[in-house]
């Protein structure tokens with residue numbers, strides 16, 4: 001059993017009690033905090049295995065094995081950023097899992113825009129972008145039994161107060177933080193609270209299967225549609241225009257031949 005460790009907090013700028021006091025719905029009513037952990041997604045999956053309820057959240061000040069999509073690692077230094085995972089138990093079939101990422105991206109983007117005033121956009125499917133640089137990302141992992149989703153873990157990483165010199169050279173061109181964009185430090189407590197409350201609202205919309213509302217909000221917030229893009233899918237690389245996303249959250253690409261192609265997941269680059 002993993003303890004609900006609200007009293008173990010040593011990072012003054014991150015108050016789990018204040019987050020809990022400010023949440024309006026089920027997201028974050030219960031928060032498990034770690035100074036450091038391998039990955040909050042792994043911890044949240046362990047909680048799910050122990051029968052923890054939907055809406056439970058794992059927050060860490062740092063991660064030793066933070067992971068991103070496509071087997072990448074996620075830079076997770078202490079004291080500056082947000083690393084958290086939410087346990088969800090939606091009534092959903094496995095093939096609709098992308099909609100969870102879409103929902104979390106919408107919730108995060110709206111919350112981060114409110115708190116920071118930055119013009120944050122979503123790059124399909126899960127990147128939170130500002131000035132064409134990555135500010136955050138979402139990693140949804142599911143457990144599926146007989147095509148039904150037993151649970152989903154939505155992991156959220158946001159670069160909040162990280163300085164440019166903390167970024168390895170290899171990602172300096174491609175990544176940013178709220179502080180790097182605004183010149184100001186932000187309270188992680190406040191950011192997490194806003195994100196959890198916004199995700200609560202959008203999760204309710206998802207649960208009620210109001211997919212067109214969710215997808216139209218995503219379309220409003222994305223920087224991907226209408227752009228020429230490259231998508232790497234394993235060994236295959238496609239180029240074309242990002243035309244739309246379908247009802248399952250998959251990208252519809254218009255190829256130079258005029259044919260359209262639906263892409264479920266892949267590594268997308270916006271082309272000039």
Ligand code: BTN
Pocket residue numbers: 038039040041042063065066067068069070072074082083084085126127136137138139155156157158
């Ligand atoms: C991506 O853009 O590739 C997704 C990054 C997701 C990172 C977050 S940080 C909290 C949670 N725990 C992890 O190990 N990963 C996610």
